[in-house]
Amino acid sequence: MHRKLRLASHVLAALIAAPAAAQDNADAGKRLFRACQGCHTLAAERHMTGPSLAGLFGRRAGSLESFKRYSPAMRQSGLVWDAGTLDKFLADPQAVIGGNWMTFPGIADAEERAKLIAYLRTASAAAQPARPLLPSLKALEPRFVVTAVRLCGDTYFVTTGDGAMKPFWEFNLRFKTNSTSEGPLPDKPAILRAGMMGDRATIVFSAPGEISRFIEVKCG
């Protein structure tokens, strides 16, 4: 009787502990996913440096049509993602798919990988909201809309929709494109200030052809 009672209390303790442990593991997995979040989302069709990881389990490696940055190595790896292939890949990505373009060293700790993979199994199957990755560059205030760019010597003079003109040392001004629906309107490039001192900025164009069309090389 005594032994039976002790056994029952053990079973009870295990039953109470199990959901709590599963929750702890899920939380740990979510925390570990932070190492991936700079490059991956869990929202369908939301790609960053790396492909969206939505619907990952059962997917052939390198197979998302809308992701254009897969390496030939990833496309030709022949892997299908499941707990086993993910565990091997995440332990040492370059050892498993030599020459792949994921610049991430891997997770050495097997327990951490298990928690992360358990989290991914649930989170990649659930529909995640597709939050915008960048602020929309449409319908901006005039002071963020570039109307002219002039280059003289090593200096860009940037005029904005509010009529202001500011000089930038050419090395402090970056040109980028955003051709997605979140990018600026054609011929309405957006200027975004960067850096603490306000001396750096990025101009985002809707297409590469606009860049040279916009810049007039002229002094005075």
Ligand code: HEC
């Ligand atoms: C610095 C950016 C970066 C980080 C950090 C990163 N990845 Fe990646 N990941 C990539 C890129 C780029 C690819 C595509 C690589 C290729 O095609 O060679 C990729 C591919 C993958 C793939 C294959 C997906 C597919 O569609 O076949 C998986 C799975 C993956 N990453 C999981 C992870 C996980 C999990 C983490 C965090 C532990 C992580 N990655 C961290 C950039 C990153």
